[in-house]
Amino acid sequence: MIEFLATAFFATQPVQPAAAVSPTASRAPSAVVASPKGGETEITSKRMTILRDQSTLMFKEDVRARRESMDLRCDELTAHYAQFNGKYTATRGECVGNVLAVDGERTAQGERADFDVHNRLLVVTGNPEAKDPSADLKGSELRLMLGSQNFEVKDATVTLKSAPLDTKAGPQNTPVVITSKRVSGTRAQAVFSGDVVVKHRTMDLRCDKLTAYYNGTREVTRADCAGNVRAVDGDRRARGERARLNVPTGMLVVTGNPEAEDPMIHFRGTQVRMALGGKSFEGDDATVVFKTAPLKEQEQRRKDTSGGAKKP
Known part of the structure; x- marks a missing residue:
């Protein structure tokens, strides 16, 4: 970093x-x-x-x-x-x-x-900006301590080099872009706090606090979210109190009274797992509710076809 x-x-x-x-x-x-x-x-x-x-x-x-x-x-x-x-x-x-x-x-x-x-x-x-071989950083104020590996940034937007995502087509490197009110960090990790927003591939992840961890080549390998976690990936949504994103596998695991939904179902459990760019969920101790919206839409179509409901 x-x-x-x-x-x-x-x-x-x-x-x-x-x-x-x-x-x-x-x-x-x-x-x-x-x-x-x-x-x-x-x-x-x-x-x-x-x-x-x-x-x-x-x-x-x-x-x-x-x-x-x-x-x-x-x-x-x-x-x-x-x-x-x-x-x-x-x-x-x-x-x-x-x-x-x-x-x-x-x-x-x-x-x-x-x-x-x-x-x-x-x-x-x-309009300060900073960069090194692994990251580009922008914000309203950049604070650097003499002789220290630490830094602090206000209103930060950080673009990080990520560890390759493992896919059938082979490894893919896609930067991780994170914005927050403040960020501080060292060579091994960075801590983001206040209105944290993470954009990586197809996922938009939001929370109160996020800690990103790096490997020896200073690529992001893992990100841990805490507080008001909300994840959106295509037409799938998940929320909870905590989440962990494994960058090489593209797997997001949400815990802390997690809930998830897509156009067909809504479910709760002890753990929700969703892969970036995927179409499905996995969960533990799940309670699933099938949505009734499609049935209402069918009823509305029948009414439109028959000229609508009669007035009393």
Whole structure:
């Protein structure tokens, strides 16, 4: 899954630009700005201004910050610093305009980014998007913790690479698209919460909370739903309190007072099983009710043929 290593991306030792510094600027802090893990960050830009009265360093035009494996670019970067025990320490950095962060095979982009040094948190906003070899992600806010494999996204839409579905025609890879109010996760799994909607092949699955699990190649192999589970697959519907989707087999198992129906029957039991793209159900301890709608339709057709029922 998506995971980022966001670093203190503003200057520990700012690179002097070729252009002259504005009259309101003064020399850069002489002490090395502390970073969470030590080391240096190199920042280049067309222009740089140092404002001592505001404790800021401003970089404009073709801004590029490099630290270890991270390469961050934007139109404008403002670094805030403060003095502690005689040393200048970076406290916060703000990127604006065409933000693009690249870390190995992983990328994140948006219109704005804010880095909180103390809390080691990078927040990307302004139609943020992120991707790695296994997933594409969009949302309203992307939060990445420094040195952690975790992430959080608000109003998320995530497209995941799925484990192949086993069919008679051979394995088929179809992405799993999930939307939710919030998602957080690590390399091994992701947790979606709030108005969760899963779209995979012919199935539309909804619930309050979903946990997706990955294999060694970071393909989704299993998804567990909890709370107000509702599944629609063609003309079949199922609902319950819990559900498990096995991606390689395409089998959805619904439990927790499950119910299911299609145009012909409605049944309840202890477990409902339905295969993606199939036509039937399987169930345990089932109570089946055959629907009477077809009989009513036949009666209505008879009335229409005979001119309708007589008025009293």
